[in-house]
Amino acid sequence: MTGVRIVGVGHYAPERIVDNQELETWFDTSDEWITSRTGMKRRHWTSPDEATSDLALAAARNALANANLEPGDIDAYVVATVYPDYLFPATACIVASKLGAVDKAAFDIEIACSGFIYGLTVTSSLVRAGVYKRVMLIGAETLSKLVNKEDRGTAILFGDGAGAVILEASEQDSFLAAELGSDGSKPELLRVAAGGSRRPVDHAALDEGADRIYMEGREVFKFAVTKMIAATDAALAKAGLAKSDVDFLIPHQANKRIIDAAMKYLDIPAERCVVNIHEYGNTSAASIPIALSEAVRAGRVKPGDVIVFVGFGGGLSWGAVVWKWA
Ligand code: UT7
Secondary structure (H helix, E strand, C coil): CCEEEEEEEEEECCCEEEEHHHHHCCCCCCHHHHHHHHCCCEEEECCCCCCHHHHHHHHHHHHHHHHCCCHHHCCEEEEECCCCCCCCCCHHHHHHHHHCCCCCEEEEECCHHHHHHHHHHHHHHHHHCCCCCEEEEEEEEEHHHCCCCCCHHHHCCECEEEEEEEEEEECCCCEEEEEEEECCCCHHHEEECCCCCCCCCCHHHCCCCCCCEEECHHHHHHHHHHHHHHHHHHHHHHHCCCHHHCCEEEECCCCHHHHHHHHHHHCCCHHHECCCHHHHCECHHHHHHHHHHHHHHCCCCCCCCEEEEEEEECCCEEEEEEEECC
16 A cells, blocks of 8 residues: 655635625624634635636646646545535536546535545545546535525635645655545435425425525534544544644634634643634635635644644544645
């Protein structure tokens, strides 16, 4: 088995910024409530003519430039998203084609906000097993198009963006361990009820908001804190590491209070945790790769640093990956 490392990172967020003050004009909310309950100040939203693949494409181009590689140098393209351009074909096929990468493997991963964590495990495994030499993993979302803009409990939370990493076969191995999990017994806690085969979209028959994101925030909050800590613990144990060995925490950006709980548990000081929730809100599968790309480009992450990537979301699902930066 060979090793794997990340040789390029990139990210992109749409130009349009929706700040808390703008949301105050939509429904009964306040900058104070949103900031204190979530840590969010702004989020980036797509224009009507931008789809998920457009954001993914921009992040992919950034990552290729960062790695000094051409699209044809990548053997497989993987997009983690909960809101693809179409039900099918896979958004990854569109991205690879628009990059000019001909005849390459391309597929999507859909496991909501855990998409990057699951994706990193799958793509690392493809490289470590010797199936592919280089794989691009992109987390990309346009959840502003899927939120119920009349539901103040969810409309404030979600933003759009994309982050990409390029994985390459290497003598050193950055992938130390992964812990993935799911519990599909209560899909109603966080879902879009209509639009799939369980309930195909028939707008005449839909109840209000059934084709939009619905979340039982308080339940999901409790689950998120519990699973984030448990997944981190389990992944560290698999890697044979202790909490004190962790140099960096790069968590899914769903709520600053959830991140704070994980930081407290791991005893990680603020400068060792990547938080950009104030700028982007919750970008689902894109949040961890955007945070990673920003941290790497700012020179915050150094070779040898042990990073814990940890995420959770719809499914319900969760996961953590322990990674040694090379
Ligand atoms: O990435 C996927 C995973 N997602 C998550 O992990 C999100 C997890 N959940 C959360 O982050 C939090 O539960 C929320 C941020 C969604 C909500 O925060 P909360 O502290 O759990 O608030 P709550 O739902 O318990 O609501 C408290 C009050 C309610 O009013 P009453 O019933 O106490 O009168 C809500 O109606 O806050 C009200 N509220 C709002 N008030 C002003 C809900 N949304 C808003 C709002 N502005 N935007």
